[in-house]
Amino acid sequence: MTDVKQQAEAVADVRRDQMLAAAARLIAERGFSDTRIADVAARVGASPALVIYYFGTKDSLLTEALRWSERSFYAAVEEMLQETTALRARIENLVDACLPASQDVPDDWGLWFDLWAQAFRHPEVKKDRAQLDDQWRALIARVVEAGEAAGEIEAPDVEGFTVMWAALLDGLVVQVALDDPVVDRGMAKRVALAVAVKELGLS
Amino acid sequence: MTDVKQQAEAVADVRRDQMLAAAARLIAERGFSDTRIADVAARVGASPALVIYYFGTKDSLLTEALRWSERSFYAAVEEMLQETTALRARIENLVDACLPASQDVPDDWGLWFDLWAQAFRHPEVKKDRAQLDDQWRALIARVVEAGEAAGEIEAPDVEGFTVMWAALLDGLVVQVALDDPVVDRGMAKRVALAVAVKELGLS
DNA sequence: GCCCATAGACTGAACAGTCAGTCAGGACCA
DNA sequence: TGGTCCTGACTGACTGTTCAGTCTATGGGC
Numbered sequence A, B: 001m002t003d004v005k006q007q008a009e010a011v012a013d014v015r016r017d018q019m020l021a022a023a024a025r026l027i028a029e030r031g032f033s034d035t036r037i038a039d040v041a042a043r044v045g046a047s048p049a050l051v052i053y054y055f056g057t058k059d060s061l062l063t064e065a066l067r068w069s070e071r072s073f074y075a076a077v078e079e080m081l082q083e084t085t086a087l088r089a090r091i092e093n094l095v096d097a098c099l100p101a102s103q104d105v106p107d108d109w110g111l112w113f114d115l116w117a118q119a120f121r122h123p124e125v126k127k128d129r130a131q132l133d134d135q136w137r138a139l140i141a142r143v144v145e146a147g148e149a150a151g152e153i154e155a156p157d158v159e160g161f162t163v164m165w166a167a168l169l170d171g172l173v174v175q176v177a178l179d180d181p182v183v184d185r186g187m188a189k190r191v192a193l194a195v196a197v198k199e200l201g202l203s
Numbered sequence C: 001g002c003c004c005a006t007a008g009a010c011t012g013a014a015c016a017g018t019c020a021g022t023c024a025g026g027a028c029c030a
Numbered sequence D: 001t002g003g004t005c006c007t008g009a010c011t012g013a014c015t016g017t018t019c020a021g022t023c024t025a026t027g028g029g030c
Helices: A003-030 A037-043 A048-055 A058-082 A087-098 A106-121 A123-149 A158-177 A185-200 B003-030 B037-043 B048-055 B058-082 B087-098 B106-121 B123-149 B158-177 B185-200
Strands: none
Touching (some): A003 A048, A003 A106, A037 A048, A037 A058, A048 A058, A087 A123, A087 A158, A106 A123, A106 A158, A106 B106, A106 B158, A158 A185, A158 B106, A158 B158, A158 B185, B003 B037, B003 B048, B003 B106, B037 B048, B037 B058, B048 B058, B058 B087, B058 B106, B058 B123, B087 B123, B087 B158, B087 B185, B106 B123, B106 B158
16 A cells, blocks of 8 residues: 555545544534434535545434444443442542533433434444444443452452443433433432442442 | 313314324334325324424424324333233333334334434423433333232342333334334343343242 | 656435425315 | 304425536556
8 A cells, every 4th residue: 555545545534534524513403304314514615425435325324423422431431430430439530520510511311312213214333323322331341350359349240230230321411411410410410330349339 | 171171172182183193103203304284184084284283383282192102002002011910921012012023014123223313402392202211211120010019030230120121122123113124023022021030030 | 856647535406205284176064 | 134153276396316427636558
């Protein structure tokens, strides 16, 4: 592969990334089916035809954007996790990742709903989501096991806890994202933390 | 209000209900934005114009269908609950209501995702959903309190449990609905039940 | 160093299909 | 006769996708 080719691919890759990012943003803001390729094109300063040139079809662009966005989220969490070692701090970090501080990226949550709706009906998206969710649970499991290895907790039921707690976080995110008047951000965090502490036998 | 008027309304109400049911079914099968008024009309053996005649706009029909469907679900659960009195049996009933046996209405779940996605962006739907979710939690709370009154459990943290367990069920439903290879129906039920038993201090 | 062929990036304009919603009027009933 | 229920035919707007062709630059042949 020559330098030229590399550079050409770099341009294309940059463009693709811009478009995926723009599409993800728009999906979050307006919803999957209300996102037009013209909107995406406008955001990256290109013509609609160029978007098709890169992605072939609208659907391909949007589903790729969903997966791209989900992958970004997990990557960010993974990185965030490097910064702490204490079990409790890490658990708190995970909670914060799912339920970020107030006005911080409020409509990113909309993406999850669209992702789920798409995954429900499209096997490819479904497969991808399942795989990423598995990674997510594996990450939680690693955190717990590290805590055990460090002697912070004893003999946890890693798999049981992982499945339960991951589901709990999802459910809490739903409530908070939908502005449930009872389950606000603060309560959701408290609940998630309390359950983790209790189930893991943390001090 | 005359008999005539009453009868006329009865006809209209029947039609409306047929249309709402058909719309709900279609949304579950194909998704909110892929549901056409022509499809709904075809299912009830009417013309698209008649659907508009009753609901004015497509959006009005579909969002009403979502709310109608959610209301039906809670009503069904409420009724199902009358049939048992023992706390554990009731808890199991609640779990079964959310995670019904195998092939039983497999695509009804799709509705939840669309409902959430709509609620996220449309205040009216959001308000409705929050209210119904509050009812749902109140129902769980009633079950727990009845169990306490009957001496089956002691001094439960009703609100804490309610919020936590409702969220947990939501999260588990997501996994199961999306065919997660790790979290299948059986595991989801076990997890939901185990958490309830442990948190409530059931035998 | 010049020229030309080739490929990739990109666009404007047009096309084609889809659908929500309109409208004028028909049928039935009290 | 008037009101409710209902329809077929139509339309107007939207928008994904195609296409023919432009522009740029790279790289090889001379």
